[in-house]
Amino acid sequence: MATLNSAPGAAASPRTAVLVGQGRSPDAPPPSVHCDHAPSDPSAVATPVVLDLDPLRLAGVSIDTFMNSYHDLLAKHQQTLRDLTAARRHNEELHALARPRWDTARRFVDFAQHRYDVSQGRLRQAIQREAEATQDNERLRIEMRGFGDLRARYSLLEDTTTETYARLQDYAVGLERRLATSQHSFATDPSIDSPSLAQDLLDLRDENVELRQRNIDFASSCRTANADRDTALKDLSRLQKDRADLQRCYKQRKQHIRDLEREVQHLKKGLHHARQRLEGSASAADLQTLRLEVHVRGERVIELENLLAKAERRREDLHRVHDHTVGKLEVARREILDLQRQLGSTQRQHTRAEETLHKTQDGFRNLRSDQDVLSRARDTVVRELKKVQQQ
Numbered sequence: 001m002a003t004l005n006s007a008p009g010a011a012a013s014p015r016t017a018v019l020v021g022q023g024r025s026p027d028a029p030p031p032s033v034h035c036d037h038a039p040s041d042p043s044a045v046a047t048p049v050v051l052d053l054d055p056l057r058l059a060g061v062s063i064d065t066f067m068n069s070y071h072d073l074l075a076k077h078q079q080t081l082r083d084l085t086a087a088r089r090h091n092e093e094l095h096a097l098a099r100p101r102w103d104t105a106r107r108f109v110d111f112a113q114h115r116y117d118v119s120q121g122r123l124r125q126a127i128q129r130e131a132e133a134t135q136d137n138e139r140l141r142i143e144m145r146g147f148g149d150l151r152a153r154y155s156l157l158e159d160t161t162t163e164t165y166a167r168l169q170d171y172a173v174g175l176e177r178r179l180a181t182s183q184h185s186f187a188t189d190p191s192i193d194s195p196s197l198a199q200d201l202l203d204l205r206d207e208n209v210e211l212r213q214r215n216i217d218f219a220s221s222c223r224t225a226n227a228d229r230d231t232a233l234k235d236l237s238r239l240q241k242d243r244a245d246l247q248r249c250y251k252q253r254k255q256h257i258r259d260l261e262r263e264v265q266h267l268k269k270g271l272h273h274a275r276q277r278l279e280g281s282a283s284a285a286d287l288q289t290l291r292l293e294v295h296v297r298g299e300r301v302i303e304l305e306n307l308l309a310k311a312e313r314r315r316e317d318l319h320r321v322h323d324h325t326v327g328k329l330e331v332a333r334r335e336i337l338d339l340q341r342q343l344g345s346t347q348r349q350h351t352r353a354e355e356t357l358h359k360t361q362d363g364f365r366n367l368r369s370d371q372d373v374l375s376r377a378r379d380t381v382v383r384e385l386k387k388v389q390q391q
Contacts, residue, residue, distance in 0.1 A: 112267055116304065119263050123307050126256050130314050133249055136242055137321050140328075143235060147332055150228055154339055157221050161346050164214055168353050171207055172360055211357055218353075225343055232336050239329050246322055253315060260308055267301050 108270060112270060115263055115267060116301070119260050119304055122256055122260060123304070123311060126253050126260075126311055127314075129249055129253055130311075130318060133246055133318055134321075136246060137325055140239060140242060140325055143239070147232070147235075147335065150232055151335065151339070153228060154225065154342070157225055158342060158346060160221065161218065161349060164218060165349050165353050168211065168356060171211075172356050211360075215354070215357065225346070229336075229340065229343060232339065236329075236333060236336055239332065243326065243329060246325070250315075250318065250322060253318075257308065257311055257315060260304075260311075264301060264304055264308065267304075
């Protein structure tokens with residue numbers, strides 16, 4: 001088969017031979033057609049116009065022109081395919097170069113998320129411990145109000161003890177005065193039976209019974225005061241233990257807050273370095289995605305900073321409450337020491353009152369023995385007087 005891109009006037013072309021053999025002889029082409037008359041334009045004489053009006057030759061020329069254009073277009077298409085393949089290969093190389101940095105950025109984001117989750121867990125633990133410390137402070141405040149009742153009961157006991165001791169002293173002085181008066185009257189005139197002595201003895205017995213009853217009441221009051229003192233000491237020890245627990249919890253929470261602050265600073269630095277590393281490493285879409293994700297992480301870090309600020313404010317509030325509780329504990333300790341001193345003074349007064357009561361009882365027994373001796377002496381004197389009168 002003959003080629004289609006051969007020259008139009010080639011004599012060795014088989015297609016030309018076939019085309020010529022169909023309607024013309026294979027001789028030379030016919031001469032050009034010239035005009036018989038002379039042209040009016042002088043330039044036409046110099047350059048005569050030659051027109052080949054053979055349709056077969058025109059079709060061959062058109063086909064050859066079309067085939068040449070087709071081959072040029074095919075060559076350009078193949079070159080475009082080669083350029084596209086090279087561009088794809090280059091794009092794959094760029095993606096392969098950008099993937100390790102993308103993986104590094106992804107791992108860093110995962111690490112930042114993990115640290116953020118750990119910080120959130122520690123922050124929740126700190127908030128829970130703060131709530132527990134607040135409950136402990138409320139319980140301590142309720143227990144501190146209980147010390148007011150204890151102080152009121154002790155004040156009542158102190159008033160009762162003071163009144164009892166004053167009455168006991170007055171009674172002891174009055175009894176000594178009456179006994180001295182009775183002894184002086186009987187010593188002055190033994191024959192006169194003092195009617196006030198029997199009444200004094202009866203009064204003394206009644207007062208002795210009343211003093212015994214008051215002594216029993218006072219002993220029960222002392223036992224109640226001792227029980228209240230023991231309860232107050234137990235409360236004081238429990239308050240001291242709670243204070244130690246609060247101080248330990250405060251130190252732990254302060255350490256946790258410092259750790260959270262260090263983690264936030266570390267996350268900020270990591271995010272800043274990640275932004276710097278990702279500025280020119282990834283493509284536009286990947287860079288936009290990373291910027292969006294870094295923005296989201298930054299918002300979470302800001303939220304964590306707000307939570308840390310809130311935890312710091314709550315820590316300061318807890319510190320103030322702790323100082324207030326410590327002040328109340330100091331006041332309660334001083335009140336308990338005052339109660340102990342007052343209770344010791346009351347016990348000493350009670351001991352002196354018991355000693356006075358024992359002395360009064362001893363004086364009463366001595367008075368009865370003296371009364372018996374005086375009665376026997378009076379009987380003896382009366383019998384002797386009767387004998388003298390009879391004589």
